[in-house]
Amino acid sequence: MTAVELAGATETPHPPDTDPVLDVRGLRMRYGAVDVLHGVDFTARRGEVLALLGPNGAGKSTTIEILEGFRLRSAGEVRVLGTDPARGDEAWRARLGVVLQSWRDHGRWLVGDLLTHLGSYYAPYATAAIRRPWPTADLLDTVGLTGQAGRRVNQLSGGQRRRLDVAVGIVGRPELLFLDEPTVGFDPAARREFHDLVHRLADLDETTILVTTHDLDEAEKLADRILILAGGRVIADGSADELSRRVAGKAEIRWSVDGERFVHAATDATGFVRELFAQHGDAVADLEVRRASLEDAYMTLVREHESGGRTDTALRVLRGEEER
Ligand SMILES: Nc1ncnc2c1ncn2[C@@H]1O[C@H](COP(=O)(O)OP(=O)(O)OP(=O)(O)O)[C@@H](O)[C@H]1O
Numbered sequence: 498m499t500a501v502e503l504a505g506a507t508e509t510p511h512p513p514d515t516d517p518v519l520d521v522r523g524l525r526m527r528y529g530a531v532d533v534l535h536g537v538d539f540t541a542r543r544g545e546v547l548a549l550l551g552p553n554g555a556g557k558s559t560t561i562e563i564l565e566g567f568r569l570r571s572a573g574e575v576r577v578l579g580t581d582p583a584r585g586d587e588a589w590r591a592r593l594g595v596v597l598q599s600w601r602d603h604g605r606w607l608v609g610d611l612l613t614h615l616g617s618y619y620a621p622y623a624t625a626a627i628r629r630p631w632p633t634a635d636l637l638d639t640v641g642l643t644g645q646a647g648r649r650v651n652q653l654s655g656g657q658r659r660r661l662d663v664a665v666g667i668v669g670r671p672e673l674l675f676l677d678e679p680t681v682g683f684d685p686a687a688r689r690e691f692h693d694l695v696h697r698l699a700d701l702d703e704t705t706i707l708v709t710t711h712d713l714d715e716a717e718k719l720a721d722r723i724l725i726l727a728g729g730r731v732i733a734d735g736s737a738d739e740l741s742r743r744v745a746g747k748a749e750i751r752w753s754v755d756g757e758r759f760v761h762a763a764t765d766a767t768g769f770v771r772e773l774f775a776q777h778g779d780a781v782a783d784l785e786v787r788r789a790s791l792e793d794a795y796m797t798l799v800r801e802h803e804s805g806g807r808t809d810t811a812l813r814v815l816r817g818e819e820e821r
Pocket residue numbers: 528529533551552553554555556557558559560
């Protein structure tokens with residue numbers, strides 16, 4: 498993207514590239530007499546995509562609302578783009594994008610007009626480095642709604658409506674984007690396009706993205722890092738691959754020789770396969786190596802946690818993360 502300076506643009510403070518975009522330490526939240534968050538810790542760098550996973554009621558929405566500045570925390574240190582969200586002003590808010598589960602107002606607006614109108618609020622917060630807002634035609638093209646520009650919002654299909662939600666969330670070219678269950682109602686093609694869009698935002702614009710989802714396949718495809726929240730704490734923090742590897746330890750290897758099928762579980766899958774070829778050479782067919790999926794890892798970690806806090810695996814995952 499080219500940097501364009503807009504007339505009347507004011508500089509907003511911009512943390513150095515090395516500063517974390519999100520820095521959460523010892524975050525606690527209590528509703529009445531009930532503690533929901535018991536000390537949540539995590540950070541996120543510029544351009545990183547994080548998926549926040551966890552069972553219903555784990556406190557994902559609460560955490561996000563605190564980061565967005567919509568809810569006051571009970572205790573802990575939180576910095577979002579270098580600012581305490583409890584004290585975030587309009588200039589800080591203009592640097593965030595939020596895609597909530599659904600918007601139901603604005604039904605009578607035309608799609609293009611709505612984006613142009615909402616985008617106009619961001620113009621004063623453009624900087625030399627970040628052009629704000631995103632030009633409407635480019636944005637419609639990016640989210641695949643060019644053909645719907647002249648239609649009323651209440652005439653869109655569910656999936657188109659969701660694309661519009663995404664467009665509304667990114668019209669201000671946010672440095673940090675919150676996506677809550679972003680692809681519910683998308684058809685498979687729209688999902689794939691959306692995943693490409695998220696990767697483009699993270700890679701080209703260096704947007705930091707925090708996604709909450711119950712779709713583990715989506716989390717695995719989208720996120721550089723997975724955070725699992727359970728019992729008010731982050732019980733795992735690492736890439737999908739790291740989590741799966743540490744939880745499962747072994748990979749499952751399947752192959753056939755002369756039409757007979759075999760299965761074996763090995764910690765050193767590469768070594769095992771090397772040995773297999775050394776012994777059977779070209780006779781080895783139908784080879785498959787399968788590591789535990791993120792879903793396997795997630796289920797193991799959450800079940801261990803729920804069955805009375807046997808968090809050996811969770812601790813191992815976190816320890817491994819610290820060692821990196
Ligand atoms: N305003 C509130 N007052 C009291 N309790 C609340 C309030 N908001 C949330 N809670 C409780 O806090 C806990 C965490 O809720 P939260 O919505 O953050 O979870 P979640 O992980 O987002 O869940 P889900 O996956 O179901 O969306 C739940 O037990 C919920 O009932």
